[in-house]
Structure formats: C-alpha cells, structure tokens
Amino acid sequence: KLRVLSGIQPSGKLTLGNYIGAIKNFVELQNDYDSFFMVVDLHAITVPQEPAALREQSESVAALFIAAGLDPAQAAIFMQSHVPAHAELGWLLTTLSYMGELERMTQYKDKSEGKDAIGAGLLVYPSLMAADILLYNSNLVPVGDDQKQHLELTRDLAGRFNYRYGDTFVVPEPLIPKVGARIMSLDDGTKKMSKSSPNVGSYIALLDSPEDIRKKISRAKTDLGREIIFDVQNKPEVSNLMTIFAQCSGQTIEQVQAAYDGQGYGAFKKDLAEVVVQALEPLQKKYSEIRSSGEIQQILRDGAERANAVAQSTLIKAKEAMGFLPQV
C-alpha cells in the first residue's frame, strides 16, 4: 500500500478551509492508503501559544479528525510531539536547508510581515515539515494550495539528502484538490481563510453555532454587481462563496451557478448559510460525543505507537547515512 501523511496545526479553531482543503480529503484517502494524520503541535509553537489553549486545541483537533470521519482503526492519528523523531530529523534537515530558500517561502513572508521580533521557528518551519513527511516515506501528501511551496522544498531536501548521502528518502508528491484548495477569507477575497486570523468574522469555524454561521455569512464581503457568477478574477468573493456552497452541498460549481441564475446575493447567502449549517451538524454532534467519551487519549496513544515504529526506523537510517556513530 502506498503511504499518505498530513497534519494540521492546533493554532486555533479549525475552519471550513481546513475541512475542504485538507481533512475531507484525508477521509477519502484512508481506505486506499496506509495513512498517518497528525496534529502538528511542534509547528503551532512557531507563533506564540498559551499553554492551556494549546492543550485544549490539540485535543480538539484530534477529536475533529475523528468527527470528520477518520477511523483510528485504519489511520494512525497522533500528536507530532509524541514522536520525538520529528524534532530530531527536523534539525538534521535544517542543517541541509539554505537561508535563501527558506526566506523565499510565502508563508514565512506572510507570517513575519510587520513583526519586529520574528521567531526563528517560523523560518525553519518547512525543514520540520519536510521531516514530518520524509520520516514516513510518504508517497502522497494531501494539502491545501498554500502548502504547495513547502512540498516543493520537501522534495528538494529529499533529493539533496539522497544525492549527498545515498538513497534514503522517498520523494513525495503533493495532492491538492481541484476545487476548494484555497478557501478565501470572508472579509477579503484576496486572502486565504486562516484559523489563526485575529478577526473571527473572517472564517467559519467547524464548531461555530448555527447562529454564528448565519451571522458570518450574512456579513461576508461580496463583490460589486449582483449576479451569482463564478469568476475568480473579477468576482473573487462571490466565487469563494460558490465554492463553499458546492463543497458543502456536494454539487458542482456549474450546478450552483445554474440554480441561482437571475437571483441576488441575499437569497444566495441565506441558502448558503443553511447548507453550511447542515453540512456541519453531523460533525458537531459526533465531536461532542467523542470529547465526552474520553477515548481520544487511547486513540492518540495507539497512533503514536504506530507512528514511532515507522519514524524511528527511518531516523536511524538517515543518521547512519549522514555518518553519525551508531549506538550499539
């Protein structure tokens, strides 16, 4: 079986962007691939996190994985920090990374913009991400469009390592969905929706109440004009809402456009809110059941055990290839 791996940061409340761009696809892949899905807490601390919030969000993300349909009997679900090989290979790959290529990353530029003290972790984030992926000899990495650049760097680092030290890592392929790979922010059609945004109105959280979802969608920015037409260049905001509609209702964009031909934004937004509320209802119900059952701990323990077995063996190979004296 080919292997799939991906991760989500516990850096806030998961959004519809995380669901459509990533988690939804994890669920579809788990039957056909040997699957590893993790909560990347070591990545989350590249920006400041309150310890209590980090703890709560970490458990929440793991529970949302399961609520969204990941099956712990198939996929290994685990915390990145429970598998020490990530931090260790992350360091090894940091030493293979060039400042220039790291500084060129859009995520680094976006997240460091306007800050006077920039954490070094933000810069080396992609080296750690490369370690996450390469430790499992992952063939496929399902991510949203914003992570494409990091995947390219991962491929470069794998190639660089293999060239210098001999064939060690599998060079992975990104898997980016055709529709919904970049859900945009509700208040600005040029920015991606992000869970760490300080403006809660810019995203729909998977655990938002129906009232909040209705309010956020009714306030969502719309383009000039009144037609419901999918045109990313000229109508980015309406096109984004149409993508969300299509993804939450299981329709194609063409079907959505045909259904709202001749109707205005008001009617469309009203229906969109109900479509989103309904799509999230089963997930929210399952989420509360899982949180109150207390089964997350056992799932994470089991996931970490499976992950550690694979990761540790790759790490040992990589260290030997680099010339570290083996421990006997």
Ligand code: ATP
């Ligand atoms: P943060 O603001 O803390 O970076 P985030 O919302 O970008 O949070 P991440 O944990 O960085 O979420 O990313 C998790 C996964 O979700 C990645 O595969 C990423 O590509 C995907 N993703 C994030 N935002 C979007 C979006 N707006 N549309 C589609 N996919 C997204």
Ligand code: MG
């Ligand atoms: Mg992100």
